[in-house]
Amino acid sequence: MRSISRFVFCAVLVLLSLLVGVRVEAQVAASSKDAEVEELRQTVRDLTQRVAVLEKQLNQRQTVVNAPAADGAVVSAASSSLSSAVVAEADATSMPVVADATGPVGAVNAQSATAAANAPGSQALPLPAQLPGGATLNYYFDGYYGYDFNHPIGRVQYLRAYDVLSNAFSLNQAGVVLALDPSVEEGRRYGVRLDLQFGQATETLQGNPANEPRPEVYRNIFQAYGTYVFPLSKGLTVDFGKWASSIGIEGNYTKDQMNYTRSFWFNYLPFYHMGVRANYKINDKLSANYWIVNGTEQSEPTNSFKDELFGFVAQPTKNISWTVNYYLGQDNPDVTPVSGCGTPVQPGLCLAPITPAPDGKLHIFDTYATWNATPKVTLALEGDYEVSRVWAHAGPGMSSAPKHVIGGAGYARYQWTPRMALAGRTEYFSDRGGLFSGTTQALKEFTGTYEFKVSDGLLSRLEYRRDWTNVPFFLTNRVGVLSQNQDTLTVGLVWWYGGKQGAW
Incomplete structure (x- = not known):
């Protein structure tokens, strides 16, 4: 009976969301x-x-x-x-x-x-959005209620980046963004960006002790970097600091995505990097990218190798954008945390060398394209391949066998009315060796999203998603019994306010 009542509750929730959207549209039109x-x-x-x-x-x-x-x-x-x-x-x-x-x-x-x-002359001042010198201050809140029809133990939804809990009112993220973009036309070649983040997204994105020595130091700093545009040809833009990765088509801020939930690929590919990146504008249709960074999702490095990215962004027409990335890295640490250092050190910096240290490399090939087919229709494709080794040259008792992941995703969005939109995503993720999920399997998912823009700065989304695979993997309400599929229904609400225009 509880399962039936919960299903009825979700069905009523779906109908109410659709009716509210249609009713508001009808009131505006009439x-x-x-x-x-x-x-x-x-x-x-x-x-x-x-x-x-x-x-x-x-x-x-x-x-x-x-x-x-x-x-x-x-x-x-x-x-x-x-x-x-x-x-x-x-x-x-x-x-x-x-x-x-x-x-x-x-x-x-x-x-x-x-x-x-x-309004009276003594009215309260609004939250500041514009700062002196052209900077903007921006505020963001993202929350959801999700329901998993498997009724999983502990209400845990596997392989989800942000919507990790079922049958719970949850805070995805709250944040503040300070942005000052360079403007050569106004004589300002420098810029700065600071994103402070709190909530589940912080836990998802901001590293862990297995990935970097002291993740708590940078926990709530999602991005922090400075920019300078050098007067070289059409412009050489250089950033230094910590920034969100552009490997993969999806990003952090829900308002800028087609769907509410994130794809498997977003959850797997790097979230952020720390280092230097450069973008050189070759002409109006082509630009080249180069990065040198500490590692994948490493504010502080775990080894002495510096990862690099080579890529380009092409825009052959105003409606088409194509990005290609190749990333070379080394994720395996060459030190391990220990206790009892003889000299005073800060927490997390008492380390001992690993001998011999793993030297296997990581290769990521990533490409995605977006096509605004009509003013109302947007299509996008993403393809990814990654191969990773622990050892480049295996010694006795070691293995240089590679682990692979390969797949991609397709997206479509239709702007039904100025306030309502429909979006869909389908995805394939072949996890050979369990790099992503810990299990060798072929993951697939489909997501359908209904969007209603309540007002400027307030967005609601109703979403059905189905994940499935070729082996029992997803949690159910029975101990030791796993399912090959995971069906969820999610209602997400996103508020934002600030002076920054376009995507964040």
Whole structure:
């Protein structure tokens, strides 16, 4: 009975989400044009009256400024501030007139302008989004409720990057992003980026003691790097610091992805790197990339080898983008943590050498392409191959046998209406040697996503996903009994606010 009730609950949740989206769309489409026009006229009248009052106050203050006064500097500052307020009000007055008065955007602008005109002078300041010098401050919150129809023990969903729990209201991530992009046109060749992150995504992305010596030092710093654009030909952009990996088509911020959940490949490929990266723009359609970094998901290295990436990004037309990456690395550590160092060292830095140290190499071949087929249809493909060895030259009792993973993913998105979209993803992941899952198997998944944009800065997604494989692997509600499939239903909500435009 509990299984039936939970299924009914999920079905009702699906229907309610769809009905809410359709109902809101219907309300927006059925709004009266005459009512909107009248509302805009009233807005103009209200703002005209407000501007008249502000201008009267401005004239009075200017009269005081022209008279002799010991505190004239203070009065002038107040006058200048009020003048700025008048300009802002005048700009607000013009906004609804320029906007389309017959569409939902015009109605939203009119309501915003009316609220601004009627707001008291002592209203609370909004969260800062623009900082001096062109920098932006941005805020992000991402949460979900997921349900696994296997009813797994402990409510654990295997091989999921962010949606790791079933039947739980969960925080995927909350974050703050400070961004200052270089602008050669404005005479600024430098930039800086800082992403602070908290929640499940932090636990997923930010390393572990098996992968780097002191992951807790960098735990909540998802990205932190500085940028400089050298005046070489069409531009050589160099970054130094820690940044999100661009190996693989999917990224961290849900609002910029087609689906809510992440693919197997996102969960497997590197999340971040620490080092130096360079991008050289050859021409308007082709650029080359080079990285030299500590390792894969290593803020601090575990060996002396420095990993490298060679790649390019081509954009033959404005609707097509193609990325190719080759990554050469060495993931095996040459030291191991010990205790009882004779001299004082910081926690995590008491290490002993591994002799002989594994010297096997890691090779990643990654490519993906995106095609905006029409203004409403976007298609994308990704292909990946990785081979890894522990030893380059095996000695007695050692093995240089490689482990492989190979596969890819396909994506499609249809922008149904300005607020609603449908997206799908299908994926294949051949895990030979268990590099990803710990078991040799052929993993597959399909994901279908319904998206409803509640407003600017608030996105909801309803998603069904099915994972399946050729061996029993996924948890069930019975101890020792595994399933070859994992079906989930997820509702995700994403809020964001800030001055940064486009993808984060």
